[in-house]
Amino acid sequence: MIGIYYEHPHWFGPLFAELDRRGTPYTRLHAEQHRFDPGSAPPYDLVFNRMSPSAWQRGHGNAVFYTQQFLAHLERHGVRVINGTRAFQAETSKALQLSILRELGLPYPRARVINDAADAPAAAAELEFPVVVKPNVGGSGAGILRFDTPAQLAAAAATGGLELGPDHTALVQEFIPSEEGRITRVEVLGGRFLYAIRVYSSGETFNLCPADVCQTTAGAELVRSACPVDAPRNGLRVEGYDPPAEIARQVERIAAACGIDVGGIEYTIDDRTGRLYYYDINALSNFVADAPRVVGFDAFARLADYLEQEGGVR
DSSP states (O other): OEEEEEOOSSTTHHHHHHHHHHTOOEEEEEGGGOOOOTTSOOSOSEEEEEOOGGGGGGTOHHHHHHHHHHHHHHHHTTOEEETOHHHHHHHTOHHHHHHHHHHHTOOOOOEEEESSGGGHHHHHTTSOSSEEEEESSOSTTTTOEEESSHHHHHHHHHTTOOOOTTTTOEEEEEOOOBGGGEEEEEEEETTEEEEEEEEEOOSSOSOOOGGGOOEETTOOBOOOTTSOTTOOOOOOEEEEEOOOHHHHHHHHHHHHHHTOSEEEEEEEEBTTTOOEEEEEEESSOOOOTTHHHHHSSOHHHHHHHHHHHHHTOO
16 A cells, blocks of 8 residues: 655645556545554555645644654554655755755855854854845745845844744855856656756745746746646746756765655756855655656656555556
8 A cells, every 4th residue: 555645735636646547546644634553553565755844834834743753653664655754854954954965075055053043143144145044944945035234134133034944943044146047956766867957036936846837948838737726927937957967966866865765956056156056955846847848758657657666556
C-alpha cells in the first residue's frame, strides 16, 4: 500500500489524477487531520512525504512539527519513506541548508541566524546590504522581507515588522541581485537530475513556486493544473534549461547530503559579479506548470513511475 502524506489542498491534484488514471492503489493522508498509534506497525509499504513547510501560513503549523514524529515512526518500523526525516529536517531549516552547503564546499549567500528580532540589526552589521530576513521554516517565500538600508531594518525590528516563523528562528542574509531577474531551479527524482528551468520574476515577490508560473518566456500561456482555479496571475515566466553537467552533479550531491529523493534546488547568478550562489533547498518540490510544454515530458508521469517502482506496485 502506498500512502501519500500531504497538506496543501491543490498542489497534488495532478499526481492524484495520474495515479487514478493508472489504477494505482494509494491512500491520501491529510497531515492536518492525521493520527497514528506508536504501538502499532503502519499499514504501508511506502509513504511519500509531501508535507509543506508553509503550512503555518494556512493555520496548520502544528502539523509541521507533528510530521517529524510520524516520519520517525514510519522509519522505525521499516517503512520505505520518500523524503523521510533527514529530508524533512532540511526542508524545515534554512539554517541547516546553509550548513550543509558549507560542508559540501558550495557557494551560498552569507547569513546570520537569529532567534530574536531585536538581534537582526546587529547581525546585519556583519553583512553587506541589501539583506533579506527569512523565517527558518519557510515555503513559498513565506515571511521573507528585503531591506535596503540598516535604518529600514532597525525600524522593522523595533516595531514588530519581522516574521521569524513558527520556530521563532530566522536568517539575516545578503540579498543577491539576480542576473536578468531569473533564478534556476533544478529538480531531482530518485536523487538524480530530472530537469531544470529558469524562472523570471519582476523581483516583487519571493514566491517562485514553479506550479504558479503563468507563461513561457515566449509568451505562451501555461495550464496551472496544480493551482486553485482562481489563483491570481503573478507575472512569472519560465523556460526549460540544460544546466552544465557540473551543476547537475552538485545538485545531486546536495540532494544526497539532505536525504532528498524528490526535490528542487535553486540557485542564482549574481548580476554584479557573475558568481553562482545556491540559496534554497526544497524537499517539497512542485513541478513546473504544463511540464510537457516547458521541459518536454510529463514530470508527474515520471513521478508516478518512481512511486510504483519504489512501492513494488508493478
